[in-house]
Amino acid sequence: MRRIPLARPSVSQAEIDAVAEVLRSGWLSAGPKTVEFEHELARWLGVRHVVAVNSCTSALHLTLVALGIGPGDEVITSPITFVSTVNAILYVGATPVLADVDPVSMNIRPGEIARHVSPRTKAIIPVHMAGQPCDMDEIHEVADERGIPVVEDAAHALGATYRGRKIGTLSRATCFSFYASKNLAAGDGGAVATADEELAQRVRRLRFHGISSDAWKRYGDTTLRNWQAVELGYKANFTDVQAALALSQLARFERMQARREEIAQRYRRAFEPYEVTFPELPGRTHANHLFVLKVGDRELFRQRLAEAGVATGIHFPAVHLQPYFRRRFGDLSAELPVATLLSQQIVSIPLYPDLTDDEVAYVIDVVTRTLEELHAREVGRVTAVRRTALSHEAVEA
Ligand SMILES: Cc1ncc(COP(=O)(O)O)c(C=O)c1O
Structure with a gap:
């Protein structure tokens, strides 16, 4: 039987050679290659600074520290993340x-942000779910007039554009992820892009113990240098x-993105008739990190795909429904109706550049057959309900 994983990093001989070269170089931690990557990514994005860190989580965390956000402050973000x-x-x-989010995009709604802004709001973190850019103009309208910094969670959105501008160039800071399943995979890693x-x-400074100079500059040459920890930093x-x-x-990113786009378009065309896809919104380029469907009976859908060897995932069960957050913040389901409902319906299917045309056709076939089955069951269920209602009417008559 076929086995199609949900995600698979695309690793070519070029990656293997590049890593081997570093392994032979004598310097494995942050050093000249890290600086080169920061420069190359900054150049590609068209942004002044890129600071590479160990994850997008750290990128977000250190950005909030750097903005001076702390106890007593509020930060608005999306529950679907x-x-x-x-x-x-x-x-x-x-x-x-x-x-709460928009049912059409899964992304945070600017109107909902405005509703939640208070004098304590110190940042807004929009999340570009699946790689679909948020309504950035409307979000900036809310944020800018109140002087609130926008920090984008672009873990899914490297390669996305909004009104012709690359995600990474629009806000005070943008945080990317290079986790193994992401569009640009480095095993793990992240970056902050900012002007x-x-x-x-x-x-x-925060990414390296609050020390003002990088380790490789201290150890990498023979010059005697002193270092000082000038604030509480982290190891990130x-x-x-x-x-x-x-x-x-x-170096291969644009080709990989083109392949993601090609596969996503084939999926969209095939599944459009079932009204289960999230549309591409005008004025944006989707980064196609994930391909998410909205289905009624998700358990059955996942079961059928698993039986056919096609892996699925849920991106994401809403944060407010996680046990830890429920315990800490109580039940927010009634305040976040769209996120709560979407959280029960969304399911991701495999999307990555190394999927072969044959695998894509197989996924389409399995998904289409399952959607047909779900549709037939739904029609059956509605008919049964109608029949019951009719028989009640008959009894009453
Ligand atoms: C929306 C979103 N934000 C942040 C992260 C965290 O990224 P990292 O694993 O690089 O810390 C992820 C990771 O999956 C994510 O999907």
Whole structure:
């Protein structure tokens, strides 16, 4: 039987050679390759600074620290995200405020953000779910007139554009992920992209123990240098092994994105008639990190795909429904009706550049047959309900 995983990183000989070169170089941690990657990504994005860190979670966390956000402050974000977005807010002692999402995009609604803004709001973190850019103009309208910084969670959105501008260039800071399943995979890793020199410097320092100069500059040459820890920092640096991988991925990135787009279009065309897809919104380029469907009977859908060897995932069960957050913040389901409902319906199917045409056809076949079955059951159920109603009427008559 076929086995199609949900995600698979695309690793070519170029990546293997690049990593081997670093392994032979004598410098494995953050060093010259990391700097080269930061420059290359900044150039590709068209942004002044990129600071590479060990994860998107750290990118979000250190950005919030650098912005001076702490206890007593509120940060507005989406309930449909990975828990790490909200965790980053909790790490700095601030209060996460969840604003409901749009059913058409799964993304946070600007109107809901406006409804939740208070004098304590110190940042807004929109999450570009699946790679679909949020309504950035409307979000900036709410944020800018109140002087609230926008920090984008672009873990899914490297390669996305909004009104012709790349995600990474629109807000005070944008945080990316290079986790193994992401569009640019370095095993793990993340980055903060910003035009703000001071913010970039602060994140640079925070990622390495609050020390003002990088380790490789201290140990990498024979010059005697002194270092000082000038604030409480963290251990969240990128490494040159990851940077070598990331640089090779960046060199192939546009080709990989084109392949994702091709597969996503085939899926969209095939599943459109069932009204289970999320549409591409005008004025944006979707990064196609995930392909998410909305189905009625998700358990049956997942079971059928598993029986056919096609893996599925849920991106994401809403944060407010997770046991830890329920315990800490109570039941927010009634305040977040769209996120609560979507959370029960969404399911992701395999989407990555190395899927072969044959595998894509197989996934389409399995999904289509399952959707037909779900549709037939639904029609059957509705007919049965109608029949029951009719027989009640008959009895009453
Ligand atoms: C929306 C979102 N934000 C943040 C993260 C955290 O990324 P990382 O694993 O690089 O910390 C993820 C990871 O899956 C994510 O999906």
